[in-house]
Amino acid sequence: MNRFVAFLRALLFLVVALPIGAATLALLIAGWTATAAMSITPLGVLVLMVFRRAIGLLAAADAALARSLLGIDVRPSPASGGTGYWRRGWAVLTDGGFWRQQVYLVLRMTLGFALAVAELSLIAASLGCLVYPAWYRWSQLRFGPWHVDTLPRSLVLVPLGPVGLAVAVLLTQFFAAFFGRLARALLGGGPPLSLATRRRALAAHASASAIVGLILVLIWALTGRGYVWPEWALLPLALVLSIHGWIELVEERAVLRRARGLAIHAGVAAALVVFLVLIWALTTRGYFWPVWPALGFALTLGIHWAAARSTRLSRRVGVLEQTRAGAVDAQETELRRIERDLHDGAQARLVALGMSLGLAEQKLASDPASAQQLVAEARLGVGEALRELRDLARGIHPPVLSDRGLGAALESLADHSAIPVIVSVRLDERLPDAIETAAYFVAAEALANAAKHSGASRIEIDVRHEAQRLQIAVSDDGTGGADAEGSGLTGLRRRVEALDGTLAVSSPEGGPTNIRAELPCAS
Amino acid sequence: MRVVIAEDLVLLRDGMARLLTDNGLEVVAAVGDADALRHAVRLESPDIAIVDIRLPPNFRDEGLRAALELRRTAPETAILVVSQYVEHAYAAELLAEAGAGGIGYLLKDRVIDVSDFVDAVRRVAAGGTALDPEVVAQLLGHRGAKRLAELTGREREVLELVAEGRSNAAVAKALVLSVGAVEKHIASIFQKLGLPPSDSDHRRVLAVLAYLGPE
Numbered sequence: 142m143n144r145f146v147a148f149l150r151a152l153l154f155l156v157v158a159l160p161i162g163a164a165t166l167a168l169l170i171a172g173w174t175a176t177a178a179m180s181i182t183p184l185g186v187l188v189l190m191v192f193r194r195a196i197g198l199l200a201a202a203d204a205a206l207a208r209s210l211l212g213i214d215v216r217p218s219p220a221s222g223g224t225g226y227w228r229r230g231w232a233v234l235t236d237g238g239f240w241r242q243q244v245y246l247v248l249r250m251t252l253g254f255a256l257a258v259a260e261l262s263l264i265a266a267s268l269g270c271l272v273y274p275a276w277y278r279w280s281q282l283r284f285g286p287w288h289v290d291t292l293p294r295s296l297v298l299v300p301l302g303p304v305g306l307a308v309a310v311l312l313t314q315f316f317a318a319f320f321g322r323l324a325r326a327l328l329g330g331g332p333p334l335s336l337a338t339r340r341r342a343l344a345a346h347a348s349a350s351a352i353v354g355l356i357l358v359l360i361w362a363l364t365g366r367g368y369v370w371p372e373w374a375l376l377p378l379a380l381v382l383s384i385h386g387w388i389e390l391v392e393e394r395a396v397l398r399r400a401r402g403l404a405i406h407a408g409v410a411a412a413l414v415v416f417l418v419l420i421w422a423l424t425t426r427g428y429f430w431p432v433w434p435a436l437g438f439a440l441t442l443g444i445h446w447a448a449a450r451s452t453r454l455s456r457r458v459g460v461l462e463q464t465r466a467g468a469v470d471a472q473e474t475e476l477r478r479i480e481r482d483l484h485d486g487a488q489a490r491l492v493a494l495g496m497s498l499g500l501a502e503q504k505l506a507s508d509p510a511s512a513q514q515l516v517a518e519a520r521l522g523v524g525e526a527l528r529e530l531r532d533l534a535r536g537i538h539p540p541v542l543s544d545r546g547l548g549a550a551l552e553s554l555a556d557h558s559a560i561p562v563i564v565s566v567r568l569d570e571r572l573p574d575a576i577e578t579a580a581y582f583v584a585a586e587a588l589a590n591a592a593k594h595s596g597a598s599r600i601e602i603d604v605r606h607e608a609q610r611l612q613i614a615v616s617d618d619g620t621g622g623a624d625a626e627g628s629g630l631t632g633l634r635r636r637v638e639a640l641d642g643t644l645a646v647s648s649p650e651g652g653p654t655n656i657r658a659e660l661p662c663a664s
Numbered sequence: 665m666r667v668v669i670a671e672d673l674v675l676l677r678d679g680m681a682r683l684l685t686d687n688g689l690e691v692v693a694a695v696g697d698a699d700a701l702r703h704a705v706r707l708e709s710p711d712i713a714i715v716d717i718r719l720p721p722n723f724r725d726e727g728l729r730a731a732l733e734l735r736r737t738a739p740e741t742a743i744l745v746v747s748q749y750v751e752h753a754y755a756a757e758l759l760a761e762a763g764a765g766g767i768g769y770l771l772k773d774r775v776i777d778v779s780d781f782v783d784a785v786r787r788v789a790a791g792g793t794a795l796d797p798e799v800v801a802q803l804l805g806h807r808g809a810k811r812l813a814e815l816t817g818r819e820r821e822v823l824e825l826v827a828e829g830r831s832n833a834a835v836a837k838a839l840v841l842s843v844g845a846v847e848k849h850i851a852s853i854f855q856k857l858g859l860p861p862s863d864s865d866h867r868r869v870l871a872v873l874a875y876l877g878p879e
Contacts (some may be wrong), residue, residue, distance in 0.1 A: 478797070520776050524776055540724075549753050
């Protein structure tokens with residue numbers, strides 16, 4: 142009984158592909174057409190977001206069916222977000238979940254639809270065979286010359302019924318399981334598309350377009366060779382490909398990425414204008430009508446530029462206010478620490494020194510031996526005070542950093558570390574003082590933390606300067622558990638953020654600890 | 665023994681001049697910047713110049729640069745570089761600049777131990793070497809730890825003093841050993857490290873430092 146229910150459920154899941162497939166077809170056509178049409182205007186982003194929501198709902202509905210009918214635990218990954226209007230649109234396009242959901246729905250629409258039809262037909266035919274003797278008179282069934290028109294002949298078909306049903310049951314369960322796995326693999330979430338995947342996607346897109354174009358041209362060449370009709374297919378293909386390529390280019394170029402929304406808008410507008418001009422050139426070549434859409438594009442681009450500029454500026458002001466407050470805070474904390482160190486360290490030692498010397502002066506005449514002892518003690522005290530002051534000065538700013546640069550300063554830091562440190566520095570030039578100092582203190586703080594808490598036996602410092610960014614990574618093989626919100630790392634973060642840099646700390650319990658800072662250094 | 669001092673802080677310059685004069689050395693010039701140092705060395709041809717690393721106008725490493733230059737232009741003058749801090753990178757730069765005269769690199773703190781300091785000045789002026797114990801400690805720290813694993817504790821102590829540039833007699837005195845015992849230890853160290861034996865204290869230091877320097 143249970144198996145029968147399971148079969149019915151699986152069958153239902155397969156058959157649901159019919160309405161889901163129809164809905165998918167309608168949604169994909171409507172969604173992409175509307176997005177493409179509206180992408181001329183900023184409203185395209187809105188349409189895209191609505192479209193993404195609809196796809197998400199459809200996928201969620203199918204996932205709910207898979208859960209209740211097949212008992213497969215699958216939950217569609219939530220749509221990844223972004224802040225800001227353009228960023229949100231961009232987040233949709235780079236959301237791996239969005240594309241995987243579409244792939245799943247398309248498979249459900251094509252393969253699923255065909256399977257559902259085949260499955261239903263097989264079951265209907267099997268049932269028909271089973272009760273064939275009851276209706277053979279009205280049937281016109283014939284296999285070649287062999288006409289099923291007598292009762293004995295119709296009885297021959299009866300055994301085919303159970304066989305067909307058995308096959309149907311097996312196939313249903315097999316395909317239901319297949320789609321269940323597919324749903325889990327494609328709807329079950331995952332990270333956003335990696336750069337490599339996106340590059341492969343672009344390559345696949347380009348090759349598919351080229352193949353389609355080639356086939357059309359071949360067909361044209363093999364047939365009449367009259368009017369060059371493939372151009373009407375090649376133009377839109379080229380348009381879509383150029384927009385795709387431009388979007389990927391924007392993502393890879395740091396310069397363009399800074400104003401991503403505007404860059405994509407400008408690229409798409411340019412591609413569309415070229416497209417329209419080509420259409421004009423291919424058709425009438427009379428009145429130059431593309432000038433009107435071009436003007437419209439220019440206008441929307443101008444509005445977009447102005448809006449982006451003002452939001453960029455206000456966002457930048459917000460970041461600056463925050464990092465400035467952080468930098469001031471960090472400086473205050475640092476000054477308090479220095480003040481405390483001076484009072485409790487060197488100053489206290491000098492007081493003790495003064496006392497020893499005062500005592501020695503008193504005893505000089507009466508007890509020269511103990512006076513000499515006191516003076517010797519005072520001399521040792523001076524040595525201690527000097528050492529403390531030297532360490533303090535070094536903690537404020539190590540002289541070797543300004544004299545010999547980051548590499549030498551890190552080597553020196555490694556010399557003073559109790560834990561063995563491997564330093565590798567790839568730097569061709571001296572960087573601005575503030576950058577070198579911040580990088581140095583990232584390493585210094587990381588080493589101090591490692592020495593205090595990690596129990597590490599080995600630390601690696603890696604510094605490299607690439608694409609106008611200085612990266613410094615410090616990793617140890619200790620037990621982890623560093624507190625990223627602790628005072629030392631917070632001060633460091635503020636120091637780095639005041640230079641528009643970023644600091645990432647990864648230190649799971651059990652280790653290892655990785656601290657990585659990136660500092661922009663535009664020259 | 666004729667000495668030139670280059671130190672920008674008047675307090676320290678006068679104090680050091682007094683200290684050296686009291687100990688029987690002749691301070692022929694005490695100057696405050698690198699240009700005056702070059703001039704004084706050219707004029708006086710002293711036995712030794714004591715140079716602060718940080719000098720005007722930028723207070724970075726003008727003194728060290730001037731010292732390296734003097735190694736070439738006035739090789740017969742020994743150089744003792746003093747500083748508020750020591751970095752073995754600087755020591756390596758100084759030692760790499762070969763010259764006839766002695767070479768030294770000490771923390772300013774060392775003036776506190778007057779007899780030790782004067783001893784170091786005399787040693788360098790006589791063509792020897794004086795390397796600050798802090799630099800030696802940096803070199804013998806975890807960098808050297810692996811390569812020095814074969815040495816006994818006593819041999820390590822001897823090696824530290826040898827790297828500071830001390831003579832066998834001075835090492836023997838510091839460790840309360842006989843000179844013969846020290847010589848035996850040194851022979852054993854040099855054999856374990858695979859270094860050529862050397863009579864000159866200065867060349868001995870160079871060999872040890874080259875051995876311990878960065879790979």
